[in-house]
Amino acid sequence: MLPLYYWCVFLVGLGAAAGSGTGSSSTERELNQTPTWAVAGVCTVIILISILLEKSLHKLGTWFTERHKRALFEALEKIKAELMVLGFISLILTFGQSYISKICIPSKVADTMLPCKADGKHDASDTSGDEHEHRRRLLWFQHRYLAAAGTSTECKKGSEPLITVEALHQLHILIFFLAVFHVLYSAITMMLGRLKIRGWKKWEEETSTHDYEFSNDPSRFRLTHETSFVRAHTSFWTRIPFFFYVGCFFRQFFRSVSRADYLTLRNGFINVHLAPGSKFNFQKYIKRSLEDDFKIVVGVSPVLWTSFVVFLLLNVNGWHALFWASLIPLIIILAIGTELQSILTKMALEISERHAVVQGIPLVQGSDQYFWFGRPQLVLHLIHFALFQNAFQITYFFWIWVMNFS
Structure with missing residues (x-):
């Protein structure tokens, strides 16, 4: 620097x-x-x-x-990389807009796949000069251009510019605020996740008390169906596939992780990865894992940029692309919530089918096979996509709002 x-x-x-420059007769300095x-x-x-x-x-x-905090530092580096990408986008649009606006296409082609009704193609009552001027004033930041905004494009009769300087400026602002909103939205989501994990701290502290050691005493045996974890996730409807997923779907709207879930998953993690009875802070481990996931979701991958371009392509008047696109993240989040609840239920069913009695807290066996296609990372990528789509919907809403009311 x-x-x-x-x-x-x-x-x-x-x-x-x-x-040191010379005078100019232009009305704009x-x-x-x-x-x-x-x-x-x-x-x-x-x-x-x-x-x-x-x-x-x-x-x-x-x-x-x-x-x-290595993961958060790497996430910050990724944010810097996104800022650099935005800088290049701004540079390309600034120096390339005068050349792009000089590209002319036939007027018939320019009138295809418009996101809004074209001027002059409304009812006869809307074609007066005052109404036409009023619609022009509704365009977003009509008189705010970039460095070459004053450049006018001359196309032969029957042709129009591929994209005007004003449209490039609006696209420039849309891309900038999309990246900013995505970073902010991801950061807010992570903060909410940390607040959720902070509530599990009291459960982690309970594992150091004598009451926990007594309840987890190997000499104490219980029937499987008497444990809190199995009792909370199994019932008669879990044996029927249809009701199994219906129940998991509605369960995600209530308390997603209970005390029994946390202690059971903690016990299974320690027994698999550490020596039984080891002193391990499972809550801090989850917090570090959240930071590792944030490092991934804070970036804008080529796939996400592709989805942005596809939406711009399909945002045609009458296709209601904004409405259908807003349903995609909702469906993804509901599907992920159902899947995660089904994983807990499958673990509980496996315990009840494998053991007649358990010692203290039941032992779950974590496996990638519980996830879709045996790929846990797929859930993270879907969350990443949903976060980007939500940020894009918010950005696009404010972009349309400013364009119509400024």
Whole structure:
């Protein structure tokens, strides 16, 4: 990063360059006719914001490193990479918009697959000059262009620009806020997850008490169906496939993880990965696992960018693409919630079928075969996709709202 001294030298030189230009007869002032204090002042604000952002991210990365939060540090690096991608997108749109807007296509082709009704194709009562001007004023940030916004495109009769400079500017803003909302939405989701895991701390502390050691005494035997975990997840309907999934579907709307679930999963994890009776903080392990998952979901993968482009392609007037796209994350989240509840129920059924008696807490056997296609990572990728789609729906809603009411 350049020292602040060099930025000051740059501003002084920029102000001198702005004042050395010749006059212009244009109604809109160009850079060489703009006061040097205005140019330097605007650049100062932009540069200070950039430096503040860079310093804040650096401090945050140092804080993660000092506290050995490797996963969160890698997530921060991924956010920096996304900011770099956005920078390249902004650079390409800024310097390429004048060339893209000069590409002309036939008017008949330009009138196909429009997201809204085209001007001049409404009822006769809507074709007056006042109504036409009113609709034009509803366009989002109509007079706010990028650096080359003043460039006009001349196409021959019967042809129109492939995409106008104004449309490129709106697309530019949409892409920027999509990435920002996705990072914020993922961060908020992780914070809610950490709050949920924090509630399990009291259950973890119970494992160090004498009451827990007494209830988990190997000399105490119980029938399988008498354990809290099996009793909570098994009943007559769990033997019928249809009612099995219906019950798992509705169970996700109540308390997702109970005390018996937590202690049973903890006991199974320790017996598989550690020596039985080991002192292990299972709650902190889950918290670190959440941070590892956040490192994945905070990024915008090529698949997610592809889904964004596909939505823009299918967002045709009358197809109601926004409505159908909003159902996709809802269906995914409900399906994942049902699947996770079914995994707990399958574990409980397996225990009841395998053992007649258990010692203390029942021992579950974790396996990838409980998940779809034997791939636990598929659940994480689906959550990643749902988070991105939710962020996109929020972004697109505000984008349409501003475009119609600003």
